[in-house]
Amino acid sequence: MTNYAMKIKNLTKKYGDFTAVKNLSLDIEKGEIFGLLGPNGAGKSTTIRTCLGLLSKTEGEIEILGLDSHKDAIEIRKRTGYLPGEFGLLDGISVYTYLKYLLRLSSVKSDEKLKDLAKRLDLDLKRKTNELSKGNKQKVGVVQALMADQEFIILDEPTGGLDPLMQQIFYEILREEKEAGKTVFMSSHVLAEVETVCNRVAIIKEAELILNEHISTLQDMTGxxxxxxxxxxxxxxxxxxxxxxxxxxxxxxxxxxxxxxxxxxxxxxxxxxxxxxxxxxYSLEKLFLRYYSNGGVVENEKEGVAIGGGVK
Amino acid sequence: MIGHTMFMELRTSWKGILVISLLVLIVGWGMVSIFPTFQESLTEDLEGADNVDLVIPEDESGELNISWVPVKNADGYIVLENDRFSFDFLLTSKLVYMGTSTNISIPYNSTETKYYAIMALENWSVIGGQSINVTVPYNFTDINFYEAMNQINTSGMIQFVGLDTTGKAANLFEELMENPGYSGFTGGRVIDMTEIDGFLSLELFSWLWILVGMFMAYFSVSSVTSDFEGKRMDLIFSTPISREQYIIEKFLAMTAVSLIMIFICAWGVISGLNGIGEIDNLDSGTAFLSIFTMLSFLMIIAAFGIFLAVVFRSSKAGMGINIAFVFGSFILLTISGFADSLRWLKYISIMHYWDYNSMLLDGVFNTGYFLGLLVASLIILGLAIYIFKKRDIPM
Missing domain, CATH: 3.30.70 (Alpha-Beta Plaits)
Structure with a gap:
């Protein structure tokens, strides 16, 4: 029985001449909340989508829950919840109908967790999918990633569009998932968020992994x-x-x-x-800035979320 | 787990399916219901034809003999000739006879269909009769015809006796059948439109593809591209559904929609047949199977649409090409009838393999063509699955 939820070894993903992810290696232990931090376009989503088999890898190996990401993609998806960074919903049906449909695809009969999550996130399940605001749509995404109660949860920029109150509730839910023994792998470009919920962080910049440490070590290191x-x-x-x-x-x-x-x-x-x-x-901010320089930071400052945008 | 995606596709598209079903129902039922009216117009006697006896010579060089029932008080007749029966018959006709006889012989041309109208003149002898002979030229225009009529009417009356033709009204449709534009559809058959099966073949089946084929061309492409364009692929493939299952379920949804259209069309046609009392001439089994031949035609459009969707991932490109594919098949089939040297073109048109005529007219289900299209569509579907599995899902 492996202790790793996911092992990425020398992953490279190329689109023609463009390298989206370069020689990335990463281990995620079972039971941790792992944050993948990086500016927009650094390759976070590409890494995640390659792990899930939505994209084919150019080189490298990915093992999730002890299974080969390519060969055993179906089995992996049975045991993995995923919130895409960008997604759309089927129009013209209720939120519940849509979520229930996805739940059925995962062969999960009970909708208890679905209802519970929706209640906590204040999401009206009777609403039509095409009437949702950005924040509510994101809540649907969060609910669907967690509702099947899978052991490994991959979240791509999970708090985008959620208001501060909802973010807090979301962090709380994540901690509970961790306590229940789940492993969470999330990407973010919000430093404060990663600092708040993750116990380990990796920073990716321009397709390459440049740091991979425990938050506490980083905090010790930065003093x-x-x-x-x-x-x-x-x-x-x-x-x-x-x-x-x-x-x-x-x-x-x-x-x-x-x-x-x-x-x-x-x-x-x-x-x-x-x-x-x-x-x-010393917050991770300085560290973040140090690693982010040229490009990443400027962009994130413009968005006004990356540095100090999170709520503590 | 199987069937949910198919069901979802149907559920979210119910409005489109409802609209097409209604259209198919109206068309199926309506076309059949029109038949008695159409048939009547084909076989209807020309006005007053009973009063006229037209004897067509057996050999081509003979003379056409026209005789008619004398009209009381009439003391003269005129006979007008036209090559068509139209609203402005009087104005465009040629005067072929004027006189007191009720039996004439005139030159006959077997290659042309002519219409003859006979009119009786009353009391024309009062003004001497000879004046008409003088003033109406043999080939009169509308102006001098009216002048002549005026002369007659100053003292006499003009009365319509009857109209008859050297052709038969039904022959017009036989001529139509020989039109190269049509022979592609009939496979060179002469289809009798005065019978319900022939009528349906030409008036329903020959253009039903526009409705159902175009709908399927659009629907199949959008069933997959809308998931790409709506960014729904990530959510779908975060669940343990395989890519082949996804494609197969989309195809099954298309099959279900096709069956819905087929059943509703059959329902419309069969209830129409019952309504007009033609069910004895075309039984419901034959009617249903004739419509059912549509299935494999729709399946190949669906498979090709899904194939285009996974290749182009764009509704515009996919639908454009798929509609061109269906329409192109129609054009190929039409062109193939133009000349014997172009006959081969029909074999590359999918429409040729939708053989409803065998079932409808001969009562033989063309299993070969039906299964052929079905197998072809499964091959295309397999290709679509292969490509879809191989390629990345774009963000």
Whole structure:
């Protein structure tokens, strides 16, 4: 019995000369919520759709739930829920009729979870599919991805179009799924979202994977920001010790990033007279920006969602 | 699990299916119901034909003998000749006789159908009769005809005696059958339109393809392209349905729609036959099977439509080509009748293999052609599945 929900090895997907995903390797352990982060057009959806067999892979191997993504595609889809990044609904029928139809295709008889999810997300099942707003349509997508109660859930930009309140409810549902032993693989271009719900994150940029870490490791790695206001000017060289980086001096204020033991730093601060002090967790934001530079960030800032757009 | 996608296709398209079903019902029932009126108009005697006796010579060089029942008080007759029977008969006719006899012989041309109208003149002798002989030229125009009529009417009366023709009204349709444009459809048969089966062959079946064929050309393509264009493929293929099952279910939905159209058309036709009392001449089994031959014709359009849909993934391209395919088949079949050297063209037209005439006219179901089309459509469907399985589903 494998411990991985999904193993991607050297995946490459090309469209003619264009490489959408380049030599990507990724392991997703059972029971985790894994976030695939990246700007628009980085190859997140392509990766996901290749895993599900909607696209054929150019090179590489994909194993989902111990099964070959190509050979056992049907069996994999039986056990996997999927929310596409972009999707349409059949017109002219009720939301319930449509969801029930998809549920039947998955050979699931009980619609209990469907109804429960709809209730929690405040989705009216009697509405006609063509009368739905963007947000409500997204709710239909979320419900259909989770309603068959499958062990592996793949979500492509799941919160797009959901209002902040609904996002919170959605995160809550995801955590419950995790507690129930499900594995979640989600893509996002919203950093705060990934930080909120995922326990591991990979960053993909221009078709290539550039980072793959546990959120906690990342947070440890990026450390905390310590900001101290002194009575008098202080020589910043006093803080140039191991584990302290990015020292900035602003008149009597010194700002620094502490990634290791904070004890030494605090003791050195204590050598001087302190007026005010502030210690904050370094958000992934900076890290994100560092990896995102040239292109990705600018685009996401324009959309106004990527950086700090999520709700905490 | 099987059947849900097929059922969904039917459910979401019910409006279109309802409309086409109604059309097919109206056409099937309506065409049959028109038949008695049509038949009557074909076999109806020309006005006053009983009063006229036309003796057509057996050999071509003989003379045509026309005699008619004398009219009381009439003291003269005129005979007008025309090559068609029309509203402006009097104006475009040729005067072939004027005089007191009730029995004439005139030159006869066996290659032309002529109509003869006989009119009686009353009291024309009062003005001497000779004046008419003088003033009406042999080939008169409308103006001098009216002048002559005026002269007659100053003192006398003109009365219509009767009209008859050297041809038979039904012959007109036989001539039509020899028209190259039609012979493609009839396979060179002479179809008697005065019988219900012949009438249906030409007036219902020969153009029913426009209704059902075009509908199927559109419906089959859009059943798949709408899932592409509506971005529904991802949701469908997130469920454990295989691509071949998806295609097969779409094809089964098309089959179901075809059967619906066939049954409703048959219902319309058979109830029409009952309504006009022709059911003895065309029994319901034969009528149904004749309509049923349509199935494999529709299946090949459906399979080709699905094939086009997975190749082009665009409604516009797919429908355009599929409609051209159906229409092109019709054109090929028509052209194939134009000349013997073009006869082979019919073999590449799918419409040729929709052989309703064998069943309708001879009572023989053409199983070979029927199954041939069915097998061809399954091959095309297999090709569609192969391509669909191979290719990526675009976002």
């Amino acid at each position: 905390k920001v310590l900001e101290v206001e002194f009575r008098h000017k202080v020589d910043p060289s006093a803080f140039e010790i191991e584990g302290v980086t990015d020292i900035e001096v602003d008149d009597r204020k010194i700002r620094m990033t502490v990634t290791k033991d904070i004890d030494q730093v605090v003791k050195r601060v204590a050598d001087h007279r302190v007026i005010n002090m502030n210690l904050s967790t």
